[in-house]
Amino acid sequence: MELAGSEIPVDSGRDNYNFGLLPEVAWVQVMQYLQLKDRYNLSMTCQSLYQHFYHPSLWSTVNVNLKGGATNFSLSNTYIPNSLVQMIDKFGHLFQKLTIKIFGHVSTFDDDSRLILTKLSEVCRLESLTLEAGKLITQFDIGGFPPFKSDIQIFINFINNAFRLKQLNIKSWPMYPELFTQNNLNIFNAIVKNEKLRELESLSLFWRDDSAWSEREPLLPSPLFLMTFLPDLKKLTHLALRSPMLSEEILTMLSSPDRCKLKLLQVYVTYSAFNHAFQIPDISSDIWKALALASPELEVECSVMSQVPNTELSLLLCPDMPLTSVSFLPYSRCNGQIIGSITDKFASSLKHFICYADTSDVDVDLRYLVSKCSHLRTLVFHGNIKCSTVVAMAMQKSGQWKKLEFVEKKLDTFDEEEGDDEDRDEAIRKNEAGEYILVGLHRFHRHDDNREETIEQMCSVVSGVMGYKWTAV
Template structure:
């Protein structure tokens, strides 16, 4: 690769003559694909590809799923880039002991890294290998979390730490928080401690109480993810002290409703909203099969709720939707509800009642809403059109095509029959969306996805068709 003069007669310079310091600055401006193409040009440029500065500000994603390709790519990245990366994301299967051994090696390397800023753990399942009650597995997990403490102590620039709902972290979370409290309280900006409790054995884990005093020293914290059992009035009050960075995002996981948990008073939430005007509360309800009365213990009227996501709760009802419409009309931005597909689909509202559909009212009342997903519940085709008309600023609307229904009146054999309020017969046609409705959707300013998904042991394969 050479440069010629204007007459193309004499060689002026070769590209390889550029100093490495110049090449590094150029390469840092390239996209991922351009960087790969440039590294295959010559030996010198290939060496620049492995320079620590090239990877210090890029997020290194390691995937450990016990497949030959995944493990091969993981080992290549770990050996060449892990020690120099400031941003590390680890996606893994926590139920495999061989994978846990690989994680142990990752932490051994990170224990020597002094420039780590972000460590994100993303287990692909909330299942725990400790359920097998194998002593070698327990010992390995103890060694992993002991190394993780070393990583925290060594990483003086650590700003983000996420345990990704890793079940094993429940056994060591108090010790890890203590280390963070002592060493990283001035630098930590984002901390994710929430868990998912989806079986009886997880529920039997002895409770670990994180008090408000544990979080008080984190003066730079602006994002926090915790379980609802740790959400107390004292915890909220420690986040609007004048000498600390304002908390901007609070993520609360609700997997159980304990009778000994006292609901937060509305006056406290009102004070929090006044002192933290930019605070957004995100609530995730997971496998929470409870009545609306218990939901209201968490969803307080003065809470600045921006996102509500309900997964496999089987309890969406008119009372819940009306409650959201009344109390969060100025804050709610996203509502996601996902449940199993049943035959017929789950129902949140009787289509034959004279009252308006509560989802349509929700779209009308909540002026800030930009995302709406309802999967597993039957919804009338005309109501989808009404939502589109009322909220044209929606960016995303996800519904299950198998749950979209149209109503027709009269007698028809081999159809699903219902009886309306006047005693007349009506039949329901599921999964049908006429061309007129699709043309209306095409003219709106947001994306609508008709989702067809299948559920096997709560692992979803999702197909999107526009």
């Protein structure tokens, strides 16, 4: 990149361009797309860009990533890199949307790190705070070393000192019983004590917004405990939690007429057949009807992390739930029966269907989903699917799709006509060479000499539907 203020020679007949004449707002927008290191390097190119580096809007959203202990069965330290210390010290008062993430287990901070984070909690004017305080704690982890009280207090300080916070996202928290039972070290009690947080509009508890694996049975606050502070947060319009934390009492409370109308409820579904605390909550239709009546604009989003039997999942996905989005994460289960059930129940409300699970033989079910769900605008499917199915679904809602995503290596370019497919009751048969083959495995060993051409044709059709150059991932 040329230095700002310098002129770039171009072909004769065209005007020279002086990027130094770009307004400040343009350079600030460019810097917003850069990582901190790249942004700093750019600022070193000239005095003008160095001044833009200090623009307040560039420091309103900041991520502080730290590395904790690999295990909590031995003591370790968490140090804040010196570059982060300098950044916090110089720009901390400008932070408005802050994310603090510790990879691994929460471990001991050194005195300097503890001091700078404590100072940050006192000077920043946060509107949004995301805390990912180490690994989610399970029964196994209880046998290890819990964090020191002084280290937990660092995070609690951000809650105690908050006075304009509108969004709070607690992705993980060290839920050691010995810490959770101490009021001054319980982050949820801190929420209750800070009356300024009564203005909180968005609260997310242990929700994940990615498709990465999460602990299936972490220690979580119970629905009964949530009822000790959620009723006081009457301004909430967005609530996200895990399914073991959901109960009829909570939904009834959210339907109360003295509260703000809920607009978004997110449920992260985890299930264990061997742990009663992690079974699917049974919410009656009347409860969902009352909530939908109290909050007419309510949208419910569900992400299914673990494998849940169809019958159990149906308990949660009640027809009276205003479900607008459902996601099946990589280690979950999604089959034709589940897709058909979702289609029949939520044909009038579903907008987003996402499946990262290893799923196959659901082409008919997906086409049924697309044809029946009139508001469907997002379809992400990472299972096995035929190219002809992709084309048919794309054209079904031409001009209406916001996102279509399929995996190239999972595309099946063979398109057998109905009735010509392998006999499902036939286990062994002869192929064209007279060799006996297993019918069930035959399709995995076929080779299509025209595969690339078929996929290219499919992408061309979908590109025309989407209005831009579309490709499978």
